Amino acid sequence: MSASETVPARIRPGGFRELGPLNWIIAKLGARAIRAPRFALFNVIGQHQLLFLAWLPYSGMLLGLGKLPRQEAELVILRVGHLRDCEYELQQHRRLARSRGVDLETQARIFEGPDAEGLTDRQRVLITATDEFVITRSMSAETWTALSTYLTKKQLIEFCMLASQYDGLAATMATLKIPLDFPN
Template sequence: MSAPETAPARIPPGGFRELGPLNWIIAKVGARAIRAPRFSLVNVMGQHRLLFLVWGLYGLMLLAVGKLSRKDAEVVILRVGHLRNSEYELQQHRRLARSRGIDADLQAKIFEGPDADGLIDRHRVLITATDEFVMTRSMSAETWAAMTLHYTRKQLIEFCLLAANYDGLAATIATLKVPLDFPD
């Protein structure tokens, strides 16, 4: 779970000196984009300057220009955040998901799980696949077959990388105790 705001960060969010000019600018632009005083994840991760840039490009590719629809990507991210009890990921992606067509009702169904009433088949399969991938580090033959009915090879590869990225990110956020960006 992401650390509550009152828990001390193991690596506090950095400023210009810790981030360097490029990552500091990225942090400022990111904070403005999420409408927060700072983007804590960027202000922490950006302290490893080169690794942050490479990881950031990878994450941006998965989040913004991947082969999965933005809505399906958010379904996966919200489910991973829920499974890993990552309040930081959930706080960020509840907001982003709303802008991508996932209202509070659908978010509640994602959190309830694949057996929630009213899910479309594609989302039911996607949630099941996310659960299996995160919890077992694999996927059953049945779930894989169901995924192939909805997704191309490139999308299936991307699904694995997206789920793994956000699972690892949840662990990193929890370990480093990255502070929340919003009071809610």
């Protein structure tokens, strides 16, 4: 099946009745923010009302209020999306990364991997650390030492939480078969 073919969602994006008034409003505001008719991720996860309300601030903290620079958070998220072949995650974060200063050339380098020409040493270490974290569920002593030269203790903790958050989201989106917000 090609990427352009649609796969039926296992849990279809809900509306007002399924989300409830608060989550419906949040989903509508999210859709407006991403300039889409709906925000399918919110319209699916929002059907578990309390879990959604607990997850949203945590996710928002990692995405925009954390200790990692936003460009580096996007680098990690894009790499996770690439490793997990998660088109939903990639579609959302290619756009967001551009708005945060990660141009298309840099994104292509992130997808190519840590040996891509034009990456900084810091970017190479972040990509290598993301690869190890996602693939092995840990990190070698050598990679940890290299990452520790660039990140503070709080940033190291956040790196792990960010990579695991987006790895878990990729698995959730793949399992639930959440439809793309921008199918074309």
